[in-house]
Amino acid sequence: MYRHTRCHQRWHSGWCRVNAPWKVLGSGPLVGEFVVNGDKSVSHRSLLIGALCDGPVEVEGWGDSADTRATLEAVRALGVQIDDHGAGRLTVHGVGLTGLKPPVGAIDVQNAGTLMRLLSGILAMQPSGVFTLDGDASIRTRPMERVAGPLRAMGASIETTAGCPPVVVQGGQKLVGMEHVMEVSSAQVKSALLLAALRADGPTTVVEATATRDHTERMLRAAGATVHTTGGRVVINPVERLQLDKIEVPGDISSAAFLIVAATIIPESRIFLRSIGIGAGRTGVLDVLERMGARVALFNRRTTEAGEPVADLEIAHAELSATSIRPEEIPSLVDELPILALAGCVAHGRTRVRGADELRVKESDRLQSVRDALRSVGGHIEVKDDGWFIRGVPVRLRGGTVESHGDHRIAMLGAIAGLYSEQGVTIIDPDAINVSFPGFRPMIEAAIAVRRS
Structure with missing residues (x-):
């Protein structure tokens, strides 16, 4: 079983401080236990x-x-x-x-x-x-x-x-x-x-x-x-x-969402995530993915001394169907919208996202940068007013180049798209990932290496 532990190096000592373009090739199944960064x-x-x-x-x-x-x-x-x-x-x-x-x-x-x-x-x-x-x-x-x-x-x-x-x-x-x-x-x-x-x-x-x-x-x-x-x-x-x-800081569900979607869309995948925070206002991503047909099981639920509810998660590959994400859902999944857009691109049917204008004032204009990233790798997505209109095609993405615009979530989106691509995806400015999840890149690289060994 593959297991990757948290990256605990200090920021000032530098995590992957190369910042050369990072190419992520298509991957076989993701299997095993992954530990994400603290929320x-x-x-x-x-x-x-x-x-x-x-x-x-x-x-x-x-x-x-x-x-x-x-x-x-x-x-x-x-x-x-x-x-x-x-x-x-x-x-x-x-x-x-x-x-x-x-x-x-x-x-x-x-x-x-x-x-x-x-x-x-x-x-x-x-x-x-x-x-x-x-x-x-x-x-x-x-x-x-x-x-x-x-x-x-x-x-x-x-x-x-x-x-x-x-x-x-x-x-x-x-x-x-x-x-x-x-x-x-x-x-x-x-x-x-x-x-x-x-x-x-x-x-x-x-x-x-x-x-x-x-x-x-x-x-x-x-x-x-x-x-x-x-x-x-x-x-x-x-x-x-x-x-x-x-x-006690639980695992970050916003970071976990990238792995959850990866395991869902890559055939034969089955992964475990330990001690993920599932507090009120944070689990909208799970609700939407389950509505689309994802197989996400929560077990070992508990509450930390500081009052945070946590659980362990098991995720297995599943075929996804399109959905509509409503304005009232946005606050509970605003940080997960980029990776949900990828899920929509490879689902059966047409996905509509509304009420997401808050994305325009994130680290980048995420309405536009998500659209640009996914179109550059073969996705069918358009910006519509305060959200997206996505035409899903349930096959691997073509691949291409994703410009992160210095936005950590766009860089991680590009990496997951690469895992589910035919030609691979090159991410420009991958060091943006260090803003939230410095262990993400070594985790993905180690997982790919295990599958190819």
């Missing part, structure tokens, strides 16, 4: 919320990637000691709700949108200090008023640059509890408000039309905050302190 969303939050706790917090299974390392360095820059023991084990020496210290110069979030938005909420409730958040060229194009506007309504002092980063947050403001109706379904916006509300003068309510991932609520609840969720309303009360002994 990126939970990894970010383990450091940010751990920093706000009183005393040390042990983190296990932390997903080390470019994005999460940006969070680690940002938290350290704010005066928090973090001990890195290797193999995904960290100790965060929390300084309490008000113990963060302004660094000299701007905090560099690199390309981590989650860090930019959640940290804005945390800094808004600090008792003093001026904090500047900046990042790379890509992050400077990401919309920030969707966070800054509601924070200002709470009383925060936060300024954007033409609606985007750099962002300047002034601490020492009195924050008021309020009710905010979300205009955009975004767990990042919701989380920023919930974190700022920890030191508001009363309860804060966030109203969602469509439920989004709830990692922040679960972790805050485990740390002692009072958080209630009922009928699309999330209510949090201010707290005096947070305390959490241990955070």
Whole structure:
């Protein structure tokens, strides 16, 4: 049985830092057990919320990637000691709700949108200090008023640059509890408000039309905050302190989705994935794939100390049929839409995706970059308004070249397309994968080598 363990090298030592084009050839069956990286969303939050706790917090299974390392360095820059023991084990020496210290110069979030938005909420409730958040060229194009506007309504002092980063947050403001109706379904916006509300003068309510991932609520609840969720309303009360002994980070279902689709479309495949996070707002990809005919079994369900539900997964090859992905489903699978588009390209029938305009403000314009990537390898897909129209052809893709545009999910999409191609797929700028899943490339290369040995 093939087994690949997590990649735990440090970002600064470099993972596959060649960045030459990577050609992925068609593969036989994928068989065995695969271990994906620690969930990126939970990894970010383990450091940010751990920093706000009183005393040390042990983190296990932390997903080390470019994005999460940006969070680690940002938290350290704010005066928090973090001990890195290797193999995904960290100790965060929390300084309490008000113990963060302004660094000299701007905090560099690199390309981590989650860090930019959640940290804005945390800094808004600090008792003093001026904090500047900046990042790379890509992050400077990401919309920030969707966070800054509601924070200002709470009383925060936060300024954007033409609606985007750099962002300047002034601490020492009195924050008021309020009710905010979300205009955009975004767990990042919701989380920023919930974190700022920890030191508001009363309860804060966030109203969602469509439920989004709830990692922040679960972790805050485990740390002692009072958080209630009922009928699309999330209510949090201010707290005096947070305390959490241990955070176990589950496997990232967004990364797992690429392997799930690969095992589904490549004949005779059967793989196992251990300890995958299956929290609310994250399993839409499984719902859609099962609707298309995928064979995905969940077993050994359990809940971590920090409140995260996890399970082991078994995936076997299956013939897929087309489906429609509705706007209300998008928040629960927004990061998995690129690989679901590939599934649609090789399914029987016509797949329609609607309500996915949020993809235009990701690391690339994913509506367009997914379309370009899949058409370049033989897929039949068109951008239609806020989504795609896909004509499935249930045969291997032709193959070709995929330009990642520096987007990790487009690069991984190209690799899975290569596994199910006749001529192979060459990915331009494959190092983009390191943003979320540095172990992906060696895992795929090892799996191919095993099948050919």
